[in-house]
Amino acid sequence: MASDLTLGLMELSAVREMTNIGLGHATTALSQMTGKAFNMSVPDVESVALEQIPDLLGGGEARATGIYMPIEGDVSGHIAFLMNWESTLSLWRMLLGDAPWDPSQITEMEASALLEIGNIVNASFLNALSEMTGLSMHATPPYLAIEMSGAILDAIVVEACYSEHYALSIRTSITDYEGSMEGFFLYIPSVGGLRTIFKTLGIAEAA
Amino acid sequence: MPAVGSAVLVGMADIQVIKGSGQLSCLGLGSCIGLCGLDPIANVAGMVHVMLPQAFQNKGEAKPGKFADTGVPALIAEMLKAGADRGRLRFAMAGGAQVFKFSANTESKLDIGARNAQAVQEVIRSLGLRIIAHDTGGSVGRTVSFTTETGIYTVKTVTSGETTLCNLRA
Numbered sequence: 001m002a003s004d005l006t007l008g009l010m011e012l013s014a015v016r017e018m019t020n021i022g023l024g025h026a027t028t029a030l031s032q033m034t035g036k037a038f039n040m041s042v043p044d045v046e047s048v049a050l051e052q053i054p055d056l057l058g059g060g061e062a063r064a065t066g067i068y069m070p071i072e073g074d075v076s077g078h079i080a081f082l083m084n085w086e087s088t089l090s091l092w093r094m095l096l097g098d099a100p101w102d103p104s105q106i107t108e109m110e111a112s113a114l115l116e117i118g119n120i121v122n123a124s125f126l127n128a129l130s131e132m133t134g135l136s137m138h139a140t141p142p143y144l145a146i147e148m149s150g151a152i153l154d155a156i157v158v159e160a161c162y163s164e165h166y167a168l169s170i171r172t173s174i175t176d177y178e179g180s181m182e183g184f185f186l187y188i189p190s191v192g193g194l195r196t197i198f199k200t201l202g203i204a205e206a207a
Numbered sequence: 208m209p210a211v212g213s214a215v216l217v218g219m220a221d222i223q224v225i226k227g228s229g230q231l232s233c234l235g236l237g238s239c240i241g242l243c244g245l246d247p248i249a250n251v252a253g254m255v256h257v258m259l260p261q262a263f264q265n266k267g268e269a270k271p272g273k274f275a276d277t278g279v280p281a282l283i284a285e286m287l288k289a290g291a292d293r294g295r296l297r298f299a300m301a302g303g304a305q306v307f308k309f310s311a312n313t314e315s316k317l318d319i320g321a322r323n324a325q326a327v328q329e330v331i332r333s334l335g336l337r338i339i340a341h342d343t344g345g346s347v348g349r350t351v352s353f354t355t356e357t358g359i360y361t362v363k364t365v366t367s368g369e370t371t372l373c374n375l376r377a
Contacts (some may be wrong), residue, residue: 050219051218051219051220051221051258051270051273052218054218054219054234054235055218060234060235061234061235061350061363061365062365063365066306066307068307103365103366104366111309114309115309115310141310142310143307143309143310143317144307144308144309144310145237145306145307145308145309145346146309147237147304147306147346147347147348147365148235148237148347148348148349148350148364148365149235150234150235150236150237150348150350151235151236151237151304151306151347151348151349152235152237152306152348153235153237154219154235154236154237154238154239154306154348155237155238155304155305155306155307155317155320156237157219157258158237158238158239158258158259158319159317159319161258161259161273162259
């Protein structure tokens, strides 16, 4: 049915391969901005009910940072880059040489540095996907939250479930070699968008 | 069957009802709402984790708890089934935040949280019932917890820790 998503091995591996390349580009962009080398895990690709995402990602009560962008174009969807608070502090130090003492004292400068990172990282991912498929995927301006990790995921899922209630969740974690920073991506392509991708790649959807 | 004497996590779009002693919680609410109801005499408590204000017109939806307009009546129906009396029901809610408070895009706002809070409030009112206390809006994520024995509904945030919002037995 329209909202259900049954993916065969072929589709899953195509998605994994595609996102792996896209995330490689995103990780490179992050390395260039921070001057650090990052290690990226192979993406976990899961077909899940949206409501399960906060549990799957261990949505907890600790403070975290989430940069989220809705995606428009041929393949619409949602993309987010998330990291814990310690990593956020490290990232600020790498980018600005300093970090706020208190999360309530975040300056416009500090917020826009994170938004910009999210923008570039997520856009490199989408550009890579666009190039591979020839389909358009535009990131819209990013949103930033510094809150309980569970609440950030909750808000993303709510935005996504406006249009979908079942999706593909694609997660990858990245860490730098000193262990000072780690984060992960969450990519939720729309079901319709995924169908378009498979059609373009000439992969028939599993019955 | 309602769960008895346990700590129950209410996931997104879930409705959970317990009879007797126990605890109900929603972890990490962003724009979602954790609405809790209690009949203090029958000792029936219930919680729904609402995600959106209104059910979609054109899609079949398996989980009524997802939406305010279907979730609130479904919660009440479940509570009545477990032995609650409609006239004794009292409610508290929290959540409905806008956690994505920073944006380069000044025009569009992810303000679904405020609309969720308003929708739950309206549905409760239209049913002739009342929300005794609420903690909604702002930009903070919340974990909510309700303990049936004490009637205490607490809200936890990353900045201010755990605080009591109200006592549904008082």
